[in-house]
Amino acid sequence: xxxxxxxxxxxxxxxxxxxxxxxxxxxxxxxxxxxxxxxxxxxxxxxxxxxxxxxxxxxxxxxxxxxxxxxxxxxxxxxxxxxxxxxxxxxxxxxxxxxxxxxxxxxxxxxxxxxxxxxxxxxxxxxxxxxxxxxxxxxxxxxxxxxxxxxxxxxxxxxxxxxxxxxxxxxxxxxxxxxxxxxxxxxxxxxxxxxxxxxxxxxxxxxxxxxxxxxxxxxxxxxxxxxxxxxxxxxxxxxxxxxxxxxxxxxxxxxxxxxxxxxxxxxxxxxxxxxxxxxxxxxxxxxxxxxxxxxxxxxxxxxxxxxxxxxxxxxxxxxxxxxxxxxxxxxxxxxxxxxxxxxxxxxxxxxxxxxxxxxxxxxxxxxxxxxxxxxxxxxxxxxxxxxxxxxxxxxxxxxxxxxxxxxxxxxxxxxxxxxxxxxxxxxxxxxxxxxxxxxxxxxxxxxxxxxxxx
Amino acid sequence: xxxxxxxxxxxxxxxxxxxxxxxxxxxxxxxxxxxxxxxxxxxxxxxxxxxxxxxxxxxxxxxxxxxxxxxxxxxxxxxxxxxxxxxxxx
Numbered sequence: 001x002x003x004x005x006x007x008x009x010x011x012x013x014x015x016x017x018x019x020x021x022x023x024x025x026x027x028x029x030x031x032x033x034x035x036x037x038x039x040x041x042x043x044x045x046x047x048x049x050x051x052x053x054x055x056x057x058x059x060x061x062x063x064x065x066x067x068x069x070x071x072x073x074x075x076x077x078x079x080x081x082x083x084x085x086x087x088x089x090x091x092x093x094x095x096x097x098x099x100x101x102x103x104x105x106x107x108x109x110x111x112x113x114x115x116x117x118x119x120x121x122x123x124x125x126x127x128x129x130x131x132x133x134x135x136x137x138x139x140x141x142x143x144x145x146x147x148x149x150x151x152x153x154x155x156x157x158x159x160x161x162x163x164x165x166x167x168x169x170x171x172x173x174x175x176x177x178x179x180x181x182x183x184x185x186x187x188x189x190x191x192x193x194x195x196x197x198x199x200x201x202x203x204x205x206x207x208x209x210x211x212x213x214x215x216x217x218x219x220x221x222x223x224x225x226x227x228x229x230x231x232x233x234x235x236x237x238x239x240x241x242x243x244x245x246x247x248x249x250x251x252x253x254x255x256x257x258x259x260x261x262x263x264x265x266x267x268x269x270x271x272x273x274x275x276x277x278x279x280x281x282x283x284x285x286x287x288x289x290x291x292x293x294x295x296x297x298x299x300x301x302x303x304x305x306x307x308x309x310x311x312x313x314x315x316x317x318x319x320x321x322x323x324x325x326x327x328x329x330x331x332x333x334x335x336x337x338x339x340x341x342x343x344x345x346x347x348x349x350x351x352x353x354x355x356x357x358x359x360x361x362x363x364x365x366x367x368x369x370x371x372x373x374x375x376x377x378x379x380x381x382x383x384x385x386x387x388x389x390x391x392x393x394x395x396x397x398x399x400x401x402x403x404x405x406x407x408x409x410x411x412x413x414x415x416x417x418x419x420x421x422x423x424x425x426x427x428x429x430x431x432x433x434x435x436x437x438x439x440x441x442x443x444x445x446x447x448x449x450x451x452x453x454x
Numbered sequence: 455x456x457x458x459x460x461x462x463x464x465x466x467x468x469x470x471x472x473x474x475x476x477x478x479x480x481x482x483x484x485x486x487x488x489x490x491x492x493x494x495x496x497x498x499x500x501x502x503x504x505x506x507x508x509x510x511x512x513x514x515x516x517x518x519x520x521x522x523x524x525x526x527x528x529x530x531x532x533x534x535x536x537x538x539x540x541x542x543x544x
Contacts, residue, residue, distance in 0.1 A: 002535060004489045004500040006542040007461055011531060065513035068533035254540040 011068070017224035018286040019252065020070040021259045022279050024060050025200035027207035027215040027272065028052050030079040030116075038088040042101040045084070049076060049105035049114075052214050052269075057110040059266050063259055071259065072421075076106065077205035077217075078116035086128030092135035099139035099146045106145040113188075115205035117148040120195070123157040123444070133163070136170050140185035141177035147203035153193040153390040155397045158447040164390065165439050167191050168383025172406055175375065179408035182416045186405040187370065191386050193393030193400045198273050199329040204366075204401055215272035216264045217329060220256030221279040222248075224286045226316075230294040241295065242315045249276065249319030257324045275329030276320035277365060278312075280340035282423035288312075288333050289342025300335075300343055301352030309333060310363035330399055332365025338418060338425035339370055347426050354385075354428055362392050367400040372416045372425040375408035382406065384435035387445075395448050457486070457535040458505045458512065460519065464528025466497040474501075474530065477522055481515065482507045497528065502535070 013019035033044035057074045064071040078084075081098055089095045099117055106114040117139055119129040136148050150167055153159035171186055178185030190204040197208020200217035207215070229248040233240050256274045264271035280288045289300035295308045313332045321327055335357065337343045346352035354371065361367040367389045373382075386402045393400030407416045410427055417424040462474060471488075478485060478501075487502040508515060516532040523530030 001487065001502065002459065002538045002542060004491060004498065007459055007500050007538055008493075008498070010538055010541050011461060062513055065516055066534050067537040068516070068531050069537060251541045255537060258536055258540045 022221040023073040023219040025075045030084045036087045041088045053109045076114045077207045080118040082119035082129040082132040095135040103143035113202040115147040118206040120151045121163045122154040137173040137177040147188045149190040149204045151192040151195040159445040168379040175406045191402045193390035214269045217272040218260035219275040222252040223278045245315035246319035249316040250323045253320035253323035273326045273328030274324040276331040278333040287342035299346040299351035313364045330365040336370035338423040372405045372427045374411045380436045380439040383439045460501040462499040
């Protein structure tokens, strides 16, 4: 039988070390809503979401209460809207009405974000996908809870450089459209390479076409738990360190699996995956950067950071895989700057640069995440950064993403406040040398040789 | 059988166990096991209980015990045993 020390250990993780289930995300397919009439389409979308997810929030809260584990977010992901709206939308404004419908549905069921205002254009763009992408700035400015993502490349297809160039411009336009809120719109827009179909984390969540009609995906967290566990092995060798991370990741993931199983049972929706990510928040003691410091670095960004992050990411996966029946999504350590107090401190101390962050993304999940850059950064420069990140993803057969926030009207050294889980960030300098001619070429970067596995 | 783990942590004082047990008896919750230690001067108790005959659902039980804890000046948590089982048993 469970003993008092085990019970106390679990409760200490919850109360003092910020152990929580970060999100229960319900994936909902909207493929059966497709209609050539825009009004009918919007109605079908609203009805399907509000029917499928009507009990999502209350079920999440009941599970949280019963097990005594906080479940921070309840969210929804839907089929990429470019596919759903293609038949009905003839203009950008038509697509924006769908974003507004999603926003309304999210408010009705009480979820704080809904993801899937997306287009998957890793090889080429259909006219509908291009229209959706062009509508993103307006859609994100007019809605509160809608998140958008665009997949511009993959290991199998290469990188769609036309889409990359376009996204450079769209990121800037999105920043302009929400400049009154410090360009907050860009915090809800992710550019991916190798985007996963079952990611429960925002802003990049969408419900892939390979998925069932509805599905429950769960994202666990717990950087604080790992950090505290590592305090016990200070000064010990790497084997001991790795063992400790694995054990902790196992425990954290088991809780996620339990919550996923319960939510799936109570909602009558199939369980999809548990995403084994270490997702930080701006709260003190809930930081991935602090884990890196505990491993032995003065600040995240110091020499050794990439190696430390690589081992952390790998051990989290090794510990987590055995704890769950199905693992998916992004599964790795997140390194968003604005959402992690330790990262912010590292930037302020001058230890962490954009280039070092790029190196770190080679060995962990996601990519250049929640990084504020000067508002006068050129679209082609942003496109260049996206291309670099996509190349890392393409060649390493992993997901990479870019969520940059060019803060209109602000420059290097100033601070931008997003509020809540999105945190605040010092604006980081960007390499000023031009990549105009590179980005202007257009076309597609072919898939790498090691993608030909058949 | 659905087991519920109740933990009580806080400054030691007269009648903590009595008050918690009275509440549980009133609500038809059977106590299967009690263990108690003092950790760094803090009263620390864990009860394994069977709440299958209790008419209130788990969430209500947890909330009422939390309120009772606030009255006595201790923290009382009431959780389904599975969260501990999954974390500490393979």
